[in-house]
Amino acid sequence: MxxxxxxxxxxxxxxxxxxxxxxxxxxxxxEQKVFSDIKMKTYTYADTLKLDFYSIKKDTVTKKPLLILVHGGGFSGGKRDNPSEIKFCEDMAKRGYAVASISYRLVRKGNPLGFSCNCPADQKIETFVSVSKDILKATQFLIDKKDKLEFNPENIILIGSSAGAEAVLNTVFMKNEFSFKKLPYATIKYKGVISFAGAIVNANYITKNTAIPTMLFHGVKDNLVPYSTAPHHLCEEDKAGFIMLDGSLTIAEKLEQLDVAHTLVVDKSGTHNWASIPYSYTNLIAKFIKQNVLEKQNIQSTIKVKHKN
CATH class of the missing domain: 1.20.5 (Single alpha-helices involved in coiled-coils or other helix-helix interfaces)
Structure with a gap:
């Protein structure tokens, strides 16, 4: 007995x-936080540039999706390990994702022209290209370690805030534009992109060949990064920094025309504070990734929200 x-x-x-x-x-x-024990390790992926890699301890899944987070800061500041970035990475790792938060070259740091209307338009393009190059280098570094890090290189999703949002959107959608063509894309293909108050140089480069499931957060009254199509930082046409950008609404409309999965989360009274607010929208972000990237559903939606500060 x-x-x-x-x-x-x-x-x-x-x-x-x-x-x-x-x-x-x-x-x-x-989709939900089902794990609690996670680990983080820091790697140097190029020169002095580092990334923090978050994953579950003793995970049995070796082909998990990878999220790559690119922080904001006007290309002159910000850090991969600010409290909001750390909290976001830990939250998503607890849902079973592999997550990497990367540093990149802050090419506008200390530059007296900044990144507003005094910064010449060609320098703005060079800045965008520079950060896309670092994103691709970080991605390739991670792919080269895919077996050790236990993620699926065919399920990589880029996420960015503000300057980082501009960077991830340009990296994904502008790859066939002249200035971006020379970048080391190699065989890298992203399966999804998520933007917190971002925009791209030209939405006409979003085609059937480049379009992927996209989630866009934005405030209509953003006066730095346009919600639709407008000058960057609302610069006057006679300013050196005058450059038109296509924001979240324009991108969403283009994706709708192409019949590609996308979700636009919009606050009609929101400003550029929507560069940081989405860090708390992890439930919605996880649901979008699971449905539209992993399950390959084709959900196209607009979600109207009003955030209380």
């Missing part, structure tokens, strides 16, 4: 493990 009870107890324990693993990996993983 003791042997039988011991066997029964062990069998029950093993069944519970299987059920727990099944629930964590199949039913709610990638």
């Amino acid at each position: 003791r042997i039988y009870l011991a066997f029964l107890k062990r069998a029950t324990f093993l069944i519970l493990i299987v059920l727990t693993t099944t629930i964590g990996n199949s039913q709610t993983r990638y």
Whole structure:
């Protein structure tokens, strides 16, 4: 009888493990926080540029999706390990994703022209290209370590805030534009992109060949990065920094024309504070990724919100 009870107890324990693993990996993983024990390791991916890699301790899934986060800061500031970035990365890692938060060259740091209307338009393009190059270098570094880091290189999603949002959108959609063509894309292909108050140089470069599932957060009254199509920082046409950018609304309209999955989250009274607010929208972001990237649904939607400061 003791042997039988011991066997029964062990069998029950093993069944519970299987059920727990099944629930964590199949039913709610990638959408809800089902893990609590995560780890982080810092790597140098190019020169002195570093990235922080977050994942679950003792994970049994070796082909998890990878999220790459690119911080904001006007290309002159910001950090990959600010509290909001850390909290976001930890939250998404607890849902079962591999997450990398990267640093990049802050090419406008210390430049007296800044990145507003005094910064010549050609320098703005050079800045965009520079950061896209770093994103691609970080991506290739991670891909080269895919077996060790246990993620699926065919399921990489870029996420960016403000300057980082401009960077990820340009990296994905502008690859066939002259200034971006020379970048080391190699065989890198992203499966999704998420923007917190971002814009691109020219939405006409969004085609059937470049379009991927896209999530866009933006405030209509953003006076730095345009919500639709307008000058960057609303610069006057006679200013050196005058350059037209296509924002979230224009991008969403283009994706709708191409019948590609996208979600536009818009606050009609929101400003550029929507560069940071979405860090708290992890439930919505995780749902978008799971449905439109991992399950390959083609959901096209606009979500109207009003954020209270």
